[in-house]
Amino acid sequence: MCQATRDILWAPAASWVRKQNQCAGLVLRVGSGQATYHRYDPRKKQHLITYGARMIAAKHQPETAQGWLSTREIRSRGYFEGEVSVLNLLAHTCCHEFAHLLQHSAGQRHYGSVHNRHFYEALDELHHSGAANATRLYLAEQASGCGIELSAGPFEFPSPAAEHRHWQVGDSVVFDDGRREIQGQVVRVNRKTCTVTVSQHARILRYRVPLSLLRRAAAA
Ligand SMILES: [Zn+2]
Structure with a gap:
């Protein structure tokens, strides 16, 4: 997911981000807990995106995946045809966090209003432009290259x-x-x-x- 974010999402956007903020860098890391977030460190001029290992585990079963915002976004906004699967959730999670980076770069992240209109404009654009699909494909290819199964089978949620x-x-x-x-x-x-x-x-x-x-x- 870190590589997908860097290669598929950051690479084409970096020059735009740097127009707003000249030497902005990006650090990607995996955390041990559930916490998954984007943060900007103004001192180091660095964006940090953390993907929580327990978040990834939770998105492998419908019962534990359904409380996550990414599940609701896929279903309610029709991303990936509204289909929730392990692969779609993880690809969408990359896009969600990256949309925060774009939102922040545009100066539209405000305290108390994180998932605002500007955030969803950026997220919609990642899906409509094909970047989300490219991320999904990249994750699927990289995972199968490492022998990790990322199922594309749609989840069925409990009644x-x-x-x-x-x-x-x-x-x-x-x-x-x-x-x-x-x-x-x-x-x-x-x-x-x-x-x-x-x-x-x-x-x-x-x-x-x-x-x-x-x-x-x-x-x-
Ligand atoms: Zn968010």
Whole structure:
């Protein structure tokens, strides 16, 4: 995924990015946890994209893939014909993080509004221009060259009733409110949502989170 980001997405965009920011560099790395993000270090003039190993593992099964924003984006925005598979998820994840880099370079990443209109314009463009497909092809080829199977078979997601049984009071969960990832605990399982409490600055906040947005918090 790091190589795909560098060779397929960064290579054609680097000169544009450097027009905005002359000596901007890009560092790609794999993290050990779930955390997957783009960050910019103004001191080093360096973009950093981290792909979490546990994120990659989670995107290998429908049950653990469904809480991720990338799953929802593929389904709701019709990327890759709306088909969610391991290969599509990982290719899309490269595009998602790279869209943050483009968004940042255009000066359109603002605190509290990360997944904004500008972000989705950049992400749509990566899909419409063929860059997402090129990334997908590259990942498939590189993986098969290394003997790693990245399935292109579409996921079947559990029915809402089965989803409902998946959660229990006391479960530690994470969800994304569109701005950041929030960790909390299930205090009630409703028909289509879970009530989740989140402690923040010595206050307890309650959220009603749609089942499809929840995922299990990684054990510490
Ligand atoms: Zn994002």
